[in-house]
Amino acid sequence: MKKMPYAFSSLLVFLFVLAACTHLPEQSVQKTETGTISAITEADFRICDPCTRNQAQGWAAAARRGDGSSALKAANCYAFLVGQGKDKTLRLADAVKGRKLAEAAVIMFPKSGLAHYLYAYLTGLQAENDPLRGLELVPVIEHEATLAAKFNPEVNGAGPDRMLGELYLRAPGAPLSIGDLEKAAAHYRRAIAIAPKHIENQLGLVETLIEEGEDEEACAHLHGLLSGMRPARSSE
Structure with a gap:
């Protein structure tokens, strides 16, 4: 089967990364007696605000x-600052600060999908800015994202499953790490089932299918995605 051009695949990667942060209407976060956060409040929390x-x-x-x-x-604010930072040393410092705060939130809200998601997200930012510790931090990201998917799979447009999909897609395979294209595809499919309108979920699956050599299925998904987009109105 003929492979898709590399430039086209790279464009999909770029679009996927560009859509990493999903912004939703903001509400305050409240602690409950059970150590959880209400599902309504979590759904309205703005990631990367x-x-x-x-x-x-x-x-x-x-x-x-x-x-x-x-x-x-x-923690969420430090995640935003990492994304905006130009100095690598400062980005790493902000990621570490944010990760510690997210860990504190996990301790206070042990059943909060949002808290576990932010912990996984900031651990990923730390790994991104400290490559020497990248593989060491992968199991932490996997663990926290899995808990986030368990407690609140809808947070940030199916963010936990999208994060797991990206982790299994990009991490090296065994024995170095946990990379697994089959698992990546499964999590992206779950993310699509939860939040089908989030384009990054669709693009993640398309990229995974390309990596698996399933170009025909990738093209079918991409065609369906493009067909579902409203055409821009032409000016008269």
Whole structure:
């Protein structure tokens, strides 16, 4: 079977990465007596919500006083700052700070899919900015994303399964790491079942199918995706 051109495959990767952060309407995060966060509140939490460093530091200070809501907000803010940063050293420092805050949120909200998702996400950002520890951190990302998928698979447009799909797609295979194209495809399919309108879920599956050599199925999915998009209105 003829493989797709490399440039086309690279374009899909670019589009997938471009759509990494999904923005949703913002609401405050509230702790409950059971150590969880309401499903409605989690669904409305904005991942990668724009913020300032002063806000991150203020929320982090409140988190140190035991405020779980602030721990989540601070972790999320540091994730945003990592994405905006140009200095690699500062990006790594922000990722580490955010990861510690997300870990604190997990301790306070052990059954929160959002908390586990942010912990996995910031661990991934730390690995991205500290390549020497990348493989060491992969099991942490896998564990936390799996828990996020268990407690709230809908968070960030099926973010936990999308994250697991990307992890299994990009990590080296055995014996070095956990890379597994079959698992990647399964998680992307689950993400599509949960949030079919999120284009990054669809593109992740397309890229995985290309890597598996299933170009015909990849083309069919891509055609279906493009067919479902509304054409731009022409100006009259």
